[in-house]
Amino acid sequence: MVNEKQITEAAEQLDHHVAEIINWHFSEKTGSSFWLNWAKEQSWNPLEEVHTFGDLCAKFPYFEDGWLRDLPNEVWVPKAYAGRPFNIFETGGTTGMPKQRIGWDDFRSDYTEFSKTLNDEHFPRDHYWMMVGPTGPRRLRLAIEHLANERGCSCYFVDLDPRWVKRLIATQQFDQARAYMDHVVDQALTILKHRQVSALFTTPKLLEALADRRDLVKAGIKGVFCGGTTMDKQYARFLTEEVCEDGKIGFVPTYGNTLMGLARHRPFGPENDYSIAYYAPQPRAVLRVVNSKGEPVEYDQWGRVELTTLTKEFFMPKFLERDEAIRRKPWSEAPWDGVAEIRPFGAMEKKIVEGVY
Amino acid sequence: MKTIPHLPALRLGEPYQSLNHSEVIDYRDGTIRATLSQVNPGVIRRDLKNISSARAALQKFTSTELLDICRKAGDAFLNDNLPVGNDGLGQGPQQYIETLSSTSGLPHIMVRKNMEKIHFALSNMSTILNGLTRGLDLEVLDRGYGEQSGSPVCFHPTTKALGLVMPSNSPAVNSLWLPAIPLKIPVIMKPGKDEPWTPYRLMQAFISAGCPAEAFGFYPTDHEGAADILRLCDRALIFGDKSTTDQYAGNPGVQVHGPGFSKILIGDDEIENWEDYLDVMVSSISENGGRSCINASAIIVPKYAREIADALGKRLGPIKPMPVDDPSALLSGFANPKMADWIDSAIDSDLEITGAYEATAPHRDGPRLVKAEGGTYLRPTIVACDSIDHPLANREFLCPYASVVEVPQIEMLDKIGPTLVVSAITKSESFKNELLLDSRIERLNVGPIPTMKISWDQPHEGNLFEFLYKRRSIGMAA
Numbered sequence: 001m002v003n004e005k006q007i008t009e010a011a012e013q014l015d016h017h018v019a020e021i022i023n024w025h026f027s028e029k030t031g032s033s034f035w036l037n038w039a040k041e042q043s044w045n046p047l048e049e050v051h052t053f054g055d056l057c058a059k060f061p062y063f064e065d066g067w068l069r070d071l072p073n074e075v076w077v078p079k080a081y082a083g084r085p086f087n088i089f090e091t092g093g094t095t096g097m098p099k100q101r102i103g104w105d106d107f108r109s110d111y112t113e114f115s116k117t118l119n120d121e122h123f124p125r126d127h128y129w130m131m132v133g134p135t136g137p138r139r140l141r142l143a144i145e146h147l148a149n150e151r152g153c154s155c156y157f158v159d160l161d162p163r164w165v166k167r168l169i170a171t172q173q174f175d176q177a178r179a180y181m182d183h184v185v186d187q188a189l190t191i192l193k194h195r196q197v198s199a200l201f202t203t204p205k206l207l208e209a210l211a212d213r214r215d216l217v218k219a220g221i222k223g224v225f226c227g228g229t230t231m232d233k234q235y236a237r238f239l240t241e242e243v244c245e246d247g248k249i250g251f252v253p254t255y256g257n258t259l260m261g262l263a264r265h266r267p268f269g270p271e272n273d274y275s276i277a278y279y280a281p282q283p284r285a286v287l288r289v290v291n292s293k294g295e296p297v298e299y300d301q302w303g304r305v306e307l308t309t310l311t312k313e314f315f316m317p318k319f320l321e322r323d324e325a326i327r328r329k330p331w332s333e334a335p336w337d338g339v340a341e342i343r344p345f346g347a348m349e350k351k352i353v354e355g356v357y
Numbered sequence: 358m359k360t361i362p363h364l365p366a367l368r369l370g371e372p373y374q375s376l377n378h379s380e381v382i383d384y385r386d387g388t389i390r391a392t393l394s395q396v397n398p399g400v401i402r403r404d405l406k407n408i409s410s411a412r413a414a415l416q417k418f419t420s421t422e423l424l425d426i427c428r429k430a431g432d433a434f435l436n437d438n439l440p441v442g443n444d445g446l447g448q449g450p451q452q453y454i455e456t457l458s459s460t461s462g463l464p465h466i467m468v469r470k471n472m473e474k475i476h477f478a479l480s481n482m483s484t485i486l487n488g489l490t491r492g493l494d495l496e497v498l499d500r501g502y503g504e505q506s507g508s509p510v511c512f513h514p515t516t517k518a519l520g521l522v523m524p525s526n527s528p529a530v531n532s533l534w535l536p537a538i539p540l541k542i543p544v545i546m547k548p549g550k551d552e553p554w555t556p557y558r559l560m561q562a563f564i565s566a567g568c569p570a571e572a573f574g575f576y577p578t579d580h581e582g583a584a585d586i587l588r589l590c591d592r593a594l595i596f597g598d599k600s601t602t603d604q605y606a607g608n609p610g611v612q613v614h615g616p617g618f619s620k621i622l623i624g625d626d627e628i629e630n631w632e633d634y635l636d637v638m639v640s641s642i643s644e645n646g647g648r649s650c651i652n653a654s655a656i657i658v659p660k661y662a663r664e665i666a667d668a669l670g671k672r673l674g675p676i677k678p679m680p681v682d683d684p685s686a687l688l689s690g691f692a693n694p695k696m697a698d699w700i701d702s703a704i705d706s707d708l709e710i711t712g713a714y715e716a717t718a719p720h721r722d723g724p725r726l727v728k729a730e731g732g733t734y735l736r737p738t739i740v741a742c743d744s745i746d747h748p749l750a751n752r753e754f755l756c757p758y759a760s761v762v763e764v765p766q767i768e769m770l771d772k773i774g775p776t777l778v779v780s781a782i783t784k785s786e787s788f789k790n791e792l793l794l795d796s797r798i799e800r801l802n803v804g805p806i807p808t809m810k811i812s813w814d815q816p817h818e819g820n821l822f823e824f825l826y827k828r829r830s831i832g833m834a835a
Contacts, residue, residue, distance in 0.1 A: 174584075208399050208402075212399075212402055212403075232377065233376040233377070234376040234377040234396070234397055235399075237376055238397055238400060242399070242400075273376055274376060
């Protein structure tokens, strides 16, 4: 059980980190041109008025995702990183310009940290992994390889282009979408047939498709690290009980993206009706569940997911994700708010194209 | 407080309570009458991998034993208190009638009639199978081969399961899949959203009669799940509108039960006696609330269209909603009031096109769409059309609706298009012969027989035996 002391300490740590990051990004010595110029246009000074996470939420407006589409990448380079080539990672882009985030070492830090949450039984060290999912311009591809390497493993890759899948589904070319998914699964099964693989990273739907065609336990899979599309309670239960055969394969759902990093899940099961709650890698990133006024909703209520990223490489305050979730209480291993049962924002009102990613 | 039943999915007979629930609501006030376990499509795909065990469970029985089970299941369906949901709740026949009525809008009397039809089908399954197989000794199916009319015959199943994507409009459509059980083919079903009651009760009746539970898959699911049932069962039935029909046209594994466009044709030789046939027309149009594909949706005549339309308008126009438990109730409420709105506005909009008028309107005290008895209803509508090409001439709606159109007898068969049931009122041998040769009529009644009258020993819409079994040539060494 989490106690008040843990919660208070985590909040203090976050406040301390916020102050450090604000000082970094709004200092002429270390900050990026984007934030320095932005601050000049404001009637207030972040360096003077933002010392805590509460201050940040009160003072900063929502981050505009258009900034990541329209502005050149260089504006986001903190002066302290000047001269170092950066990675360009993308998210979105099914139609039009994708959002781009630049980075250097954040993905390594995030996934090194995440590795500590995996157990050796399901994710054995010094073996082989396979990622079946979106590679290309995504941070995830390098991140998964780093995670595998971090555990002494090497990783095979089978690519899936989610932008194409979404287009196929949006234009109701379901046969083509299925054929493409079969093509991806075929390649993964070929690797499984000819190589020893103990851990998989994939999306829920691809995991299910793989398991439809091959007994994953017999194929030697011990752990599955899974993320990408909505997993409601029933789907999480199905993947746990039936696809992963009730623990024979360790099932590790995650919530993450290029802008945040990776949120870990709190153990779930029949005791909580398979409601999966995710906890951001605080203080490097903070997730809140907010109402239309931007205020946190009550615990166990639905709201929109808001992300704040707080690293020296990237500062992104109050970005409204295209997801909604239930706000959950702090947990002893992550004594801050969690976000549960994530689904596309407005999923109950309209049909959302998710595809296989 | 009254307990709201929860209907679990049946995973090859095993009750499975999903974490996702859908609600079955009262069509009048939206109160929840049941919740359903809504399964993700993966559950169905996974179960279909194990379908051989379900088939093996049925194979252990002889056809004679399964026919006996059908008889007992029919009695249980009609009379017994059967499990409803997974909390030990039971449902007697009267409760079934009331509950189904409350979610489908069908008045009690119609539910009762549908119930009796299903009971009849189960009680007379050997007659039905005799019709479907054209007199095959069912021991041939038990052994896999045998003799018929002195010739060796051998049949093999075309599928391990019959997939079903069911509608909500009328309980008796369930009678279409019933022969699959004595034919030893398990069923994998997505029930209709508003009508899970009949298939669930039928499955429980079968199980109580000794049928292996493994033979039944009951999967409330989404569109993807329905598509998987159709894709993964090598043989499946789907019920839907024309867009559904078009989607699966040409797919030999999917038998589509769409609109019937059933019609009454009156020949030149009988048209002067049209008044004698008004009762046949009225019952063909309005029985079962006008909801069936075998309800007549057009009356095609060589002359007197206006007179006939006006006479039908006079008979049908005054019919109005009655309390659901009134034995004289003739109309069904709409579980989805938006559907009633759509139909009402579609008819009105097409009536603005020259060449048609509504013959029921002068005899109806108020609009077609009415809120009454706590629900939404469409009152009967007869439209006289000048031409078969008028948009309202060959339409089918989920209410007592028919057009009356003048077409010269010589042109009738060229113009009626695909028709599930034709009742041809004629004594002319030549017209009869033309009708007998027409390939677009699924069931032909010759004479003043209501379109609703079908024969259980003759399939009127696809032959389930021929769908589920294929004959092959066989040789056996002595």
